[in-house]
Amino acid sequence: MLIHPLVVRITHWLNVLAVLIMITSGWQIYNASPLFGFSFPDSITLGGWLAGALQWHFAGLWLFVANGLVYVLYGIFSGHFRRKLLPISPAAVVRDIGQALRGHLAHEDLSVYNAAQRAAYVALIFFLCLLVATGLAIWKPVQLYWLASLMGDYEGARYLHFFAMSAVALIVLVHVVMVALVPRTFPTMITGRTRT
Amino acid sequence: MKSNIERTKELINVERRLFLRQGLSLGALTLLAGCELTDQESVQRVLMAMSGWNDRAQEWLFNPNRLAPEFPESRITKPFPFNGYYSEDEVRVIDGSSYKLELAGKIAEKKPWTLPELYALPQVSQVTRHICVEGWAAIGKWSGVRFSDFLQRVGADTTAKYVGFQCADDYYGSIDMATALHPQTQLSFRFADELLPPKYGYPMKLRVPTKLGFKNPKHISAIFVTNEYPGGYWEDKGYNWFSGS
Numbered sequence: 001m002l003i004h005p006l007v008v009r010i011t012h013w014l015n016v017l018a019v020l021i022m023i024t025s026g027w028q029i030y031n032a033s034p035l036f037g038f039s040f041p042d043s044i045t046l047g048g049w050l051a052g053a054l055q056w057h058f059a060g061l062w063l064f065v066a067n068g069l070v071y072v073l074y075g076i077f078s079g080h081f082r083r084k085l086l087p088i089s090p091a092a093v094v095r096d097i098g099q100a101l102r103g104h105l106a107h108e109d110l111s112v113y114n115a116a117q118r119a120a121y122v123a124l125i126f127f128l129c130l131l132v133a134t135g136l137a138i139w140k141p142v143q144l145y146w147l148a149s150l151m152g153d154y155e156g157a158r159y160l161h162f163f164a165m166s167a168v169a170l171i172v173l174v175h176v177v178m179v180a181l182v183p184r185t186f187p188t189m190i191t192g193r194t195r196t
Numbered sequence: 197m198k199s200n201i202e203r204t205k206e207l208i209n210v211e212r213r214l215f216l217r218q219g220l221s222l223g224a225l226t227l228l229a230g231c232e233l234t235d236q237e238s239v240q241r242v243l244m245a246m247s248g249w250n251d252r253a254q255e256w257l258f259n260p261n262r263l264a265p266e267f268p269e270s271r272i273t274k275p276f277p278f279n280g281y282y283s284e285d286e287v288r289v290i291d292g293s294s295y296k297l298e299l300a301g302k303i304a305e306k307k308p309w310t311l312p313e314l315y316a317l318p319q320v321s322q323v324t325r326h327i328c329v330e331g332w333a334a335i336g337k338w339s340g341v342r343f344s345d346f347l348q349r350v351g352a353d354t355t356a357k358y359v360g361f362q363c364a365d366d367y368y369g370s371i372d373m374a375t376a377l378h379p380q381t382q383l384s385f386r387f388a389d390e391l392l393p394p395k396y397g398y399p400m401k402l403r404v405p406t407k408l409g410f411k412n413p414k415h416i417s418a419i420f421v422t423n424e425y426p427g428g429y430w431e432d433k434g435y436n437w438f439s440g441s
Contacts, residue, residue, distance in 0.1 A: 033331035051430070058436065059246035142264045142440075143259060145262075154333055158331065
């Protein structure tokens with residue numbers, strides 16, 4: 001049974017590569033002028049120094065944005081988002097998160113996302129879009145002043161960019177833990193099918 | 197904020213100029229997935245090509261009439277941070293009485309300019325935000341001559357591609373002609389209504405509020421107009437050349 005269409009699988013893995021490039025190079029860029037009282041260890045960053053990290057960040061963004069556009073347009077126009085991610089009821093999200101935390105969340109039919117998954121995937125899409133918007137505001141606070149002014153100007157956009165990155169990192173972490181707990185979900189994102 | 201020296205590391209020597217104008221685009225990045233990440237040189241080549249692509253994207257995005265935001269004087273950052281490729285105790289002290297600004301390249305009137313001659317030109321002021329490539333930003337007030345007025349006055353060929361700068365502290369840099377002609381691009385002689393102190397670039401700096409801080413050369417000793425890509429101190433080490441805001 002086909003669970004994940006080919007477009008979703010390809011864009012998923014390209015997004016893994018793109019987000020890894022963007023986050024690890026972003027950490028090195030952050031280190032040049034930290035917003036908070038800490039830096040990221042060089043060993044988990046990409047680029048070696050500021051210029052190298054900026055090169056990775058501004059190359060990776062094209063892959064990230066192009067791939068993200070394909071995914072979002074496909075999701076909207078194929079009905080994929082409507083079928084898989086909607087509806088989301090807040091009560092169901094709370095219930096499913098509670099069950100997941102107690103280790104009771106049923107996960108038999110991989111073709112249907114539970115409410116906690118739906119909420120997490122929609123949140124991830126939202127925060128990745130926010131990263132693009134805040135990133136554009138930081139990159140072009142003059143040419144795109146209207147965008148920057150929506151985000152508390154250049155300085156506000158820097159903080160929002162950091163918080164959106166943190167949200168993405170957290171969601172990805174939970175996602176990877178969940179895949180480790182339900183390992184049969186992993187091959188389906190490669191083959192698209194469940195083994196029966 | 198780290199000093200730039202701390203971060204300067206040896207980069208693999210790649211001829212940036214060769215790749216700057218090459219039209220590798222999205223395809224180049226998708227190649228990344230296929231090539232060995234340990235193959236430093238080809239990775240560096242792709243990254244440089246993408247940086248060239250980003251130069252063109254920014255040239256396209258640059259609106260010559262879009263002004264950088266100006267701020268009330270109450271928002272000026274005090275003290276305004278010093279930054280350079282050397283530390284503050286190594287700032288060059290330049291003798292203004294013997295100083296002459298040299299002109300070269302595609303400029304009709306190449307007569308050197310003394311400081312009194314430059315100070316006699318019509319002066320303008322701006323309170324704008326300086327954004328460093330490192331991420332921090334600071335607001336300052338600069339006064340001097342509008343750079344496009346100066347270029348016109350000396351008969352610069354404004355159809356040329358680049359304006360380059362040689363500096364008395366051995367820094368060098370270049371900007372695109374469209375940015376050189378932007379109404380807020382300024383040849384600045386004063387900071388916060390005082391003569392530029394040595395640490396901010398005495399006797400003059402180029403103030404470009406539509407570009408990152410390192411595109412604002414200090415201690416300028418020569419200006420030239422050219423169609424040959426002149427590069428820059430940081431650009432030759434890997435920073436993006438256009439670096440517009």
